[in-house]
Amino acid sequence: MAKKNNFSIDRLINGERVEKYDYIITQQDPLSFVTESFQKVIINLDYANVDKNLKVIQFTSTLPSEGKSTFVSNLSYLLGQRGKKVIVIDLDLRKPKMNRVFNAPNKNGLTDYLSGKITLDKAINHSDDLGIDFITAGEKTSAIINVLEAQKLKDLISNLRETYDYVLLDTPPVIAVSDALYISKIADGIIFIVAQGKAKKTVVKDAISSLKNHGVNVIGMVLTQVDLKSSAYGYGQSYSYYSSDEDRDL
Numbered sequence: 001m002a003k004k005n006n007f008s009i010d011r012l013i014n015g016e017r018v019e020k021y022d023y024i025i026t027q028q029d030p031l032s033f034v035t036e037s038f039q040k041v042i043i044n045l046d047y048a049n050v051d052k053n054l055k056v057i058q059f060t061s062t063l064p065s066e067g068k069s070t071f072v073s074n075l076s077y078l079l080g081q082r083g084k085k086v087i088v089i090d091l092d093l094r095k096p097k098m099n100r101v102f103n104a105p106n107k108n109g110l111t112d113y114l115s116g117k118i119t120l121d122k123a124i125n126h127s128d129d130l131g132i133d134f135i136t137a138g139e140k141t142s143a144i145i146n147v148l149e150a151q152k153l154k155d156l157i158s159n160l161r162e163t164y165d166y167v168l169l170d171t172p173p174v175i176a177v178s179d180a181l182y183i184s185k186i187a188d189g190i191i192f193i194v195a196q197g198k199a200k201k202t203v204v205k206d207a208i209s210s211l212k213n214h215g216v217n218v219i220g221m222v223l224t225q226v227d228l229k230s231s232a233y234g235y236g237q238s239y240s241y242y243s244s245d246e247d248r249d250l
């Protein structure tokens with residue numbers, strides 16, 4: 001398949017920062033081992049989800065820039081390709097990114113719907129390119145916690161459960177703000193994104209323990225930005241998935 005631009009897998013996996021969020025590597029390089037790694041994540045998710053009770057899934061990390069938004073966009077695309085009906089909601093109201101993934105303006109989004117400015121029909125967009133639905137964050141607000149605690153948000157999620165196989169929530173990291181914790185109350189589980197070599201192992205463990213202590217279902221952990229030259233991970237492990245109970249060296 002023709003590439004949209006000059007970005008290559010090598011640049012992505014070698015940890016070079018790329019800011020082209022509309023470059024979905026699993027779409028552009030379907031045969032790459034990065035895509036293969038994503039497929040493995042989906043298989044693990046399928047195993048974790050035998051009872052089909054993990055529908056609303058939140059993605060967070062310890063620190064900023066560990067690869068949450070990139071991960072969510074690729075995973076949503078591949079789930080859509082597998083025939084799942086998927087919607088992505090940008091619940092990172094501080095640093096929204098889904099508008100950039102879907103090449104859409106960050107308006108008529110979640111906050112606009114919750115404040116009653118627009119109807120739900122208007123808030124739900126469809127990406128013809130990626131074959132999935134999405135809701136952008138919408139107009140910036142300073143009342144973020146109020147938004148995240150709103151009954152209307154809970155009702156929205158319940159409503160979307162009826163229509164979609166997966167409702168994927170892109171959210172902020174846990175370390176600086178409590179948003180992720182509020183969001184966890186409306187999610188069935190969390191997938192924790194860990195960029196190799198970024199947060200200290202103890203800090204990641206503390207962050208995950210703290211979520212668990214709040215009764216959060218941590219479904220698993222995905223390791224991103226793995227140094228492929230490191231023998232500990234080896235070829236094809238640019239994304240790896242572990243159950244949260246496994247003790248891994250990061």
Ligand SMILES: Nc1ncnc2c1ncn2[C@@H]1O[C@H](COP(=O)(O)OP(=O)(O)OP(=O)(O)O)[C@@H](O)[C@H]1O
Binds near residue numbers: 014225
């Ligand atoms: N697997 C990866 N390998 C290399 N670079 C990556 C990978 N995933 C993401 N990146 C790059 O890392 C940067 C941060 O990615 P992204 O925005 O997805 O992270 P984030 O965790 O959502 O950040 P934030 O906390 O700001 O929301 C971007 O420049 C992105 O292109």
Ligand SMILES: [Mg+2]
Binds near residue numbers: 068069070170171
């Ligand atoms: Mg993000």
